[in-house]
Amino acid sequence: MTTTVETSRGVIRVSSLTKTYPGPARGLKVLDNVSVFSEQGSYIALRGVSGSGKSTLLNILGGIEVFDSGTVEVSGANLGTLLRRQRTAFRARTIGFIFQFFNLLPTLTALENVSAALEPLGKAITERREQSMAMLDAVGISHLANNFPAQMSGGEQQRVSIARAMVKRPPVILADEPTGALDHKNATQILDCLARLQQQIGTTIVVATHDPIVIGYATETWEMRDGAIEVSHS
Numbered sequence: 001m002t003t004t005v006e007t008s009r010g011v012i013r014v015s016s017l018t019k020t021y022p023g024p025a026r027g028l029k030v031l032d033n034v035s036v037f038s039e040q041g042s043y044i045a046l047r048g049v050s051g052s053g054k055s056t057l058l059n060i061l062g063g064i065e066v067f068d069s070g071t072v073e074v075s076g077a078n079l080g081t082l083l084r085r086q087r088t089a090f091r092a093r094t095i096g097f098i099f100q101f102f103n104l105l106p107t108l109t110a111l112e113n114v115s116a117a118l119e120p121l122g123k124a125i126t127e128r129r130e131q132s133m134a135m136l137d138a139v140g141i142s143h144l145a146n147n148f149p150a151q152m153s154g155g156e157q158q159r160v161s162i163a164r165a166m167v168k169r170p171p172v173i174l175a176d177e178p179t180g181a182l183d184h185k186n187a188t189q190i191l192d193c194l195a196r197l198q199q200q201i202g203t204t205i206v207v208a209t210h211d212p213i214v215i216g217y218a219t220e221t222w223e224m225r226d227g228a229i230e231v232s233h234s
């Protein structure tokens with residue numbers, strides 16, 4: 001496989017980031033003057049107790065959630081300066097999302113779910129089909145290409161969502177509890193699959209998780225606590 005991602009250093013650059021949700025008194029400060037940095041190709045395990053802000057940070061990095069102050073740069077895009085439409089384009093091009101409950105579109109087949117990720121990139125339908133089939137093959141389920149999500153197991157659905165996230169070869173994958181709904185065997189298979197593609201494509205990956213097996217794959221851990229992030233390298 002050829003790589004399409006940027007080779008510039010520091011694919012994620014977060015500086016003095018603060019995020020507060022409305023609440024009593026001064027609100028709930030989920031991120032308090034956080035600065036973190038990651039190299040291209042890192043595999044980051046984002047840890048922390050429930051409510052520590054893992055999903056909030058992922059959503060900010062993915063341009064879904066806005067923030068109060070600081071700068072957030074992802075693959076060269078300065079997210080605080082983007083308009084809504086630019087953020088949508090940024091997401092389509094730069095970010096692959098993987099969710100706990102897969103979030104596949106129920107009325108589309110596996111192949112169509114993957115192919116839909118290439119639509120905003122203006123690719124021709126035959127090219128979309130070819131690349132999507134190749135990616136379903138890479139995650140080991142090309143034989144299920146014409147199945148709908150309801151006709152697949154949880155592990156198989158998560159493979160589709162990995163294919164959907166990876167098919168555009170994004171610089172960054174953001175995964176929120178990707179093994180949370182899977183048993184140990186499926187979780188391990190999914191993580192193997194994700195790690196293999198990550199290496200091939202050179203994607204940076206941030207995985208919010210409570211699952212200790214993710215740590216074995218990570219090159220660094222970001223531990224969230226009391227609005228701060230402590231980074232450790234493995």
Ligand SMILES: Nc1ncnc2c1ncn2[C@@H]1O[C@H](COP(=O)(O)OP(=O)(O)OP(=O)(O)O)[C@@H](O)[C@H]1O
Binds near residue numbers: 030049
């Ligand atoms: N839209 C929102 N409005 C107000 N408060 C919010 C909102 N989203 C999240 N929060 C609060 O912000 C804090 C961080 O939430 P977040 O979902 O980022 O935590 P998390 O670390 O992902 O937790 P979990 O492990 O349970 O998924 C929590 O206290 C949560 O209640």
Ligand SMILES: [Mg+2]
Binds near residue numbers: 208
């Ligand atoms: Mg969460």
